[in-house]
Amino acid sequence: DTEVTQTPKHLVMGMTNKKSLKCEQHMGHRAMYWYKQKAKKPPELMFVYSYEKLSINESVPSRFSPECPNSSLLNLHLHALQPEDSALYLCASSNRLRDEQFFGPGTRLTVL
Amino acid sequence: GNSVTQMEGPVTLSEEAFLTINCTYTATGYPSLFWYVQYPGEGLQLLLKATKADDKGSNKGFEATYRKETTSFHLEKGSVQVSDSAVYFCALRTMDSNYQLIWGAGTKLIIKP
Numbered sequence: 001d002t003e004v005t006q007t008p009k010h011l012v013m014g015m016t017n018k019k020s021l022k023c024e025q026h027m028g029h030r031a032m033y034w035y036k037q038k039a040k041k042p043p044e045l046m047f048v049y050s051y052e053k054l055s056i057n058e059s060v061p062s063r064f065s066p067e068c069p070n071s072s073l074l075n076l077h078l079h080a081l082q083p084e085d086s087a088l089y090l091c092a093s094s095n096r097l098r099d100e101q102f103f104g105p106g107t108r109l110t111v112l
Numbered sequence: 113g114n115s116v117t118q119m120e121g122p123v124t125l126s127e128e129a130f131l132t133i134n135c136t137y138t139a140t141g142y143p144s145l146f147w148y149v150q151y152p153g154e155g156l157q158l159l160l161k162a163t164k165a166d167d168k169g170s171n172k173g174f175e176a177t178y179r180k181e182t183t184s185f186h187l188e189k190g191s192v193q194v195s196d197s198a199v200y201f202c203a204l205r206t207m208d209s210n211y212q213l214i215w216g217a218g219t220k221l222i223i224k225p
Binding site (some may be wrong): 042056098104105106 | 154207220
């Protein structure tokens, strides 16, 4: 299995909702990443987990809360989002931090 | 600091035309270089990579050569197809960027039949 899966594919939520994005990989990778991508822009790194520990937090607002329950799974919990948070959220994994990253298809998030 | 500069798009070509998308970089140390492709409505896929000077990455008919003397990693393809229409991102990674990817702005490629 050489892919990163993400669910849901699309998500529409209100500003008072709580929702979660899920990312899974079964390649045995020990580094996992969350990115945010606005239209026609490159991805922006949000969080990095290495060996299930948060390694990098790129000053992301606390309304985004990552979680890495095990080495195959990465969640992003969302609460009290703003319309400007609407974007494509991409998950990626790599064998280690220094190795090439494999991306999932993304979750298209719309905040109303 | 580390940065990547790509030619602005969109780039519009006819099918079977020759493609070049320019990418130049600024980096401390010895970066690894990458081209990623994003098809409409999809995530990013690694297209090719090169990890040291004079390396040539290739995949699906695309090629790019790591040129340290000109700090460039231009993407080329001899004969493009409509299915190559996508956004192409050049990126680099170095040890002093904590191995995180530094991205170019992306170049949208449109191939007309």
